[in-house]
Amino acid sequence: MSHTGLILFSHGSLLCGADSTLYLHADRIRAKQLFPHVEVGFLNYNRPTILESVENLLLAGCTNIIIVPYFLISGRFVTRDLPEALRKVEERHPHITIAIADPIGYDERLADAVSDLTSSAVDSDDWDQLMEKARMACMGDPLCPLYGVNGCPVKEGVKDEERPSV
């Protein structure tokens, strides 16, 4: 398995910090030490792109790559856009094998996940926590869907140098 690399694949988002969940899962998987190389790759908006993450694994010596779609279902991003994107890199590197795993889909552990989450439920006064997390990752990007809304550091006139670094 030493030459097998794993990529968690997601669509990507314009929202500052929205890519953090994929890194969270990558970190947890790395900690289990079952795959020596674990990368994340995005179709749009975020870096590394899926092609960049494949190239990173090639540089690390991987000849076998498994891509796990971080999607609930296999929609067109997984069944059409991902294979189209991979075709370029496969033509360039014919000696590598890239396989696309099943997406998350239905799994009986998801009911356990929901059940566990109920204990973390809080009243509306505390619902701004996620906005706080987005603030921490603010890159001042005008394309972010929260750019300029209440809570956005840009709206509150926070200067670039005072903004938390990413």
Next chain:
Amino acid sequence: MKSALLLLAHGSPRPTANRPIERIADDLRAREEWDIVTIGYLDCNEPDIPTAIENCVAEEAEKIIVIPCFLHAGNHVANDLPRILKEAEIKRPRLRIVMSDYLGSASQITEILLQRAQSKLESNKAVN
């Protein structure tokens, strides 16, 4: 006091896309821990979130536990869902709405991703 578990999903123009969330709701109903287990959709499907909340109220729920079944802490989770739920709270001041962290943050999701990878690796070995 009746409590409701409300799963929030994005919704999709393709009905099959909602099957995983519907099956999770079925699993949770079978556990009989909540009086009501239901789904509200942000877009594309019925019921929408305000209607799902009104349905819970009609069934005499006094507390609704909301679980955002989204994989990312994106715009919908950070901004849209709190806004919609706060509007529902204003409309129903006696109703208590609590919301959890989003589904994508769960450790079970990590386990599932890892298992999907291992299954693919095993099936490739079987072929080669």
